[in-house]
Amino acid sequence: MGLTTAGLIFLILAWGSVSTLTVYCFIKVIKSEKK
Amino acid sequence: MSQNGEREQWGSKIGLILAVAGNAVGLGNFLRFPVQAAQNGGGAFMIPYFIFFLILGIPLMWIEWGIGRYGGRYNHGSAPGMFDVIWNNKLAKYFGTLGLFMSMCILIYYTYVESWTLGFSFFSITKLYFNETTAETMRSFLYSYQGRAIGDHFATMWPAYILMLITFTLNFWVLYKGISKGIEKLAKIALPLLLVFATVLAIRIMFLGTPDPSVPQNSVWNGFGFIWNPNFSLLSDPSIWLAAAGQIFFTLSVGMGTIHAYASYLKPKDDIALSGLTTASTNGFAEVVLGAAIAIPVGVAYFGLHATQEFARAGAYDLGFVSMSLIFQKIPLGQYLGFMWFLLLFFAGITSSVAMGQPVIAFLEDEFGMSRKKAVLSIALVVMIAVQFVVFFQRYGFMNEMDYWAGTFGLVVFALVETVLFMWVFGADKAWAEMNAGGDFQIPRIFFYIMKFVTPVVLFILMIWWTVQTAIPTFLLNGVDPANRPYYWGSRGLMAAIFIGLLFMVKKAWSNHKTEEDMKIEKD
Numbered sequence: 001m002g003l004t005t006a007g008l009i010f011l012i013l014a015w016g017s018v019s020t021l022t023v024y025c026f027i028k029v030i031k032s033e034k035k
Numbered sequence: 036m037s038q039n040g041e042r043e044q045w046g047s048k049i050g051l052i053l054a055v056a057g058n059a060v061g062l063g064n065f066l067r068f069p070v071q072a073a074q075n076g077g078g079a080f081m082i083p084y085f086i087f088f089l090i091l092g093i094p095l096m097w098i099e100w101g102i103g104r105y106g107g108r109y110n111h112g113s114a115p116g117m118f119d120v121i122w123n124n125k126l127a128k129y130f131g132t133l134g135l136f137m138s139m140c141i142l143i144y145y146t147y148v149e150s151w152t153l154g155f156s157f158f159s160i161t162k163l164y165f166n167e168t169t170a171e172t173m174r175s176f177l178y179s180y181q182g183r184a185i186g187d188h189f190a191t192m193w194p195a196y197i198l199m200l201i202t203f204t205l206n207f208w209v210l211y212k213g214i215s216k217g218i219e220k221l222a223k224i225a226l227p228l229l230l231v232f233a234t235v236l237a238i239r240i241m242f243l244g245t246p247d248p249s250v251p252q253n254s255v256w257n258g259f260g261f262i263w264n265p266n267f268s269l270l271s272d273p274s275i276w277l278a279a280a281g282q283i284f285f286t287l288s289v290g291m292g293t294i295h296a297y298a299s300y301l302k303p304k305d306d307i308a309l310s311g312l313t314t315a316s317t318n319g320f321a322e323v324v325l326g327a328a329i330a331i332p333v334g335v336a337y338f339g340l341h342a343t344q345e346f347a348r349a350g351a352y353d354l355g356f357v358s359m360s361l362i363f364q365k366i367p368l369g370q371y372l373g374f375m376w377f378l379l380l381f382f383a384g385i386t387s388s389v390a391m392g393q394p395v396i397a398f399l400e401d402e403f404g405m406s407r408k409k410a411v412l413s414i415a416l417v418v419m420i421a422v423q424f425v426v427f428f429q430r431y432g433f434m435n436e437m438d439y440w441a442g443t444f445g446l447v448v449f450a451l452v453e454t455v456l457f458m459w460v461f462g463a464d465k466a467w468a469e470m471n472a473g474g475d476f477q478i479p480r481i482f483f484y485i486m487k488f489v490t491p492v493v494l495f496i497l498m499i500w501w502t503v504q505t506a507i508p509t510f511l512l513n514g515v516d517p518a519n520r521p522y523y524w525g526s527r528g529l530m531a532a533i534f535i536g537l538l539f540m541v542k543k544a545w546s547n548h549k550t551e552e553d554m555k556i557e558k559d
Contacts, residue, residue, distance in 0.1 A: 003256045007264035010078030014263075015324050017085075022320040025313035032306065032475045033048050 042110060042401070043214040045300055050219035052313050055297050057222040057386025059288045059318040060229065062148070065380065066351035068322045069262055069331040071282045073347065075275045078265035081323075083279035088319065091280055091493050094486045095289040095450060096315045097478065098457050100307040101470040103298025112299040112397025114292045114453075115541045121461040128545060130456070132537045133449045134292025135395050139414075139537075140441030140530055141291060142391035143421045144434045149384035150202035152377045154180065154195065155356060159373030164188075165364050170346075173357045183430040192426070199426060203419065206385060210392045211411045214300050218389050225382040230321065232379040236372060237328035243336050246365070253339045258332030261340055277500050280493060286322055287315060290446035290453075293390040296397050308474035329376075330354050337362050355380065392418075395537075402544035417533075424529060431522035432515065439509050440530060444501055451494040454486070463487045 003011070045051040072080045106117030114134025118127040158164050167173040167188075178184040182192040189195070209217040245254040269275050284290065298307065331354075334343035338358070346358040363373035392414060399410035425434050457466045467483050512520055 002254075003260040004264045007078050007260050010081055010265055011259065011263040014078075014081050014085075018316065018319045018323045021316040022313075025309065025316050028309055028475060029049060029052060029313055032309065 042107065042112070043300055044302070046215040046219050048306070048310065050215070050223055051297065051301070052310050052317070053226045054218050054222040054386070054390070055294060055310070055314040056317040056321075057226045057383075058293050058297065058390035059286065059314060059387075060226065060321045061286075061288065061383050061387040062152075062351065062355070062380055063282075063285050064318065064322040064326040064383065065233070065329060066326075066355045068282060068286065068326045069329075070347040070351070070354065071278055072327065073262050073331060073344075075278045076266045076269035077261070078263040079267050079270050080275065080279060082270065083276045084282065087276075087280045087283040087493070088315070090485050090489045092283040092287050092289070093312060093315050094482060094490045095284075095454070096287060096294070096311040097307065097470050097482070098454055098466070098486060098490075099289055099294035100298045100311045101466060102453060102457055103295035104301045104303065104305065104307055105469050106295065107299030107301060108303050110401055112296050112401045113394045114295055114449075115398065115544075116402060117295055117299070118453075118456060119545075122456050127456070128541050129538060130452050132534070132541050133445065133452065134295060135398055135537050135541075136530075136534050137291040137441050137445045137449055138293055138296075138391040138394045139418070139533060140437055140445075142388055143418055144425045144437050144442075145384065145388050145391065146203050146206060146418070147199050147422060147425050147429070147434070149381060149388055150195070150199040151181065151356065152380040152384055153202055154198045155360065156374050156377035156381060157198075159360070159363060159370055159377055162370050164360050165370070168361070168364060170342075170357055170361065173361050174353070176360075177352070177356050181429060182426070196426060199422065202385070203415075203422065206388050206392060207411055207415045207418075209385075209389045210396060210414075211408065213407055214393075218297075218393065221389060222386055225386050229379045229382040229386075230325070232375040232382075233321065233325040233329065236376060236379075237325055239366075239372060240329060240333045240336075243333065243366070246336055250339070253336055255332045255336045257340060258335030258343070259328075261335055261343070262327050262331055277497065280497055281501075284447065284450070284497070285443075287318055288387060288390070290448075290450035291391065292394040292449070296394040297390065299397065304473035306473050306475040307470060308476055308478050330359060333362055334358050337365060398540075398544075402541075403547070421529060421533070424525065428522050428525065431519045433522045433526045436509075436523045436526035437530060439505070440527075444506050444509075447494060447498045447501060451491060451498055454491045454494060458487045458491065 045054075072084075102117050102121065106112070106120055109116065109120045111117050111120060113131070115128040115131030118131035121127070164173065164176050167176045175184065176188045179188040180195055182195060209221050211217065212220070240255060243255050245251055247253060288294070301307065331343060331347070334346060334354070338346070338361075343358070346354045359376055360373065363369035363376070366372055395414050396407070396410045399405040399413060400407060405413070425437070428434075463483065463486070466486070467478075471478055508514075512523055515523060
């Protein structure tokens, strides 16, 4: 079976969006705490 | 309010976010999510998952943070007082009792489940189960430890009982230390460690490739394929959408009164918009990235797709304890990886269980003026008595019954009640202003309409669906061995006693408030 191209696209999209949102939020939190 | 008239505060914003994220990140992120994804369309499951993350998860987070901070302004750290200030009606506080009941009932059995993970981390590092090389003997080891079946491994339940006592003591010690010095400190240590352990495990598993080259289909990438390869044909099945809604609901630990309690210690102008979003995304990261990269891929790599599906169907405990314990015996340095796996589950558990203790402790502090010490000791006593039933009657289904009514069905009921109260009774405009006050960013306006219309409708559909699908059959004890039925009724009796006791205490607290107010008026 393996990881198909469609599966890989879903994995990258899911991991990418969640990771980006988390990192973005934490950067904003840290910045706001330094204010 | 508490005896000295002052409520505690969080030490830092990041500490609060880690505490709420710790509350949300639990066993479900690492065990329930990959199973749900795999069984409901793989990658295609992520389409409804992200849609419900946006229309159910994040809105409920903001609603609960909003209710909590608003209640805290009036010195209420639990749902009865919070509902009382958002709905000027004598019944409001009694609806809020659900927020005490749910968290307390879950705390009672969750502490015991949590202690298994502590036990298995110890058994991993000492290689105690390393001779159990088949699923049957490993399952027998687990059941023997839990006291569910007589086995050769544990002659008595004392090891499980002692570990439960240790877990119980740790939980209440953290709660006794308070918000900043206890819960926040724990979250600052446990959540980062949990994420580090999970990252190390996920990376190690990705590099396992095909452990046995003679069976090429048993590979980590086939495991990832099992979770992520999309099956779009399943998207037309409404049960897939409801499964995604249910997963979002469980994973964020909404609907149990814990987020409200934590948010009540915020100052009126502290941010909740960014904090709520950060906790939701952190939980999503732990689930979608880390949770999906461990148990299922490694299971497929070692046992193949079919056997992993069997473990998944048998439930989260089979997947987490039986399957993973077998795998750690096959991986180099498996004892250390096993230790990390079970310890990360323990950290995920304890950061959630202390959150479950907080609402009822806050209730005693804020509504009865008890000192934290007295409040913690009172709740510890009640939980200690109740947990005995869970430990000794678990094999008869006592815990499953509590988990269904308090830990599953009750959550959606409470979430629906709070959403309707906040967005419709308190008023959507006031609620919106409250959620945005002091915010580090302005919540996009579209969420106003989502919270007012979409979220309650989705919750209502979910509640009706679950009532028909599971609540009625569960209530009728369908499929339950007649010999075990008295224990199911015993479990219901315990829950009823807790609920009635809490209702009585709410009534008593408000009667005390009224007397105090009357005396104050007379004095003036």
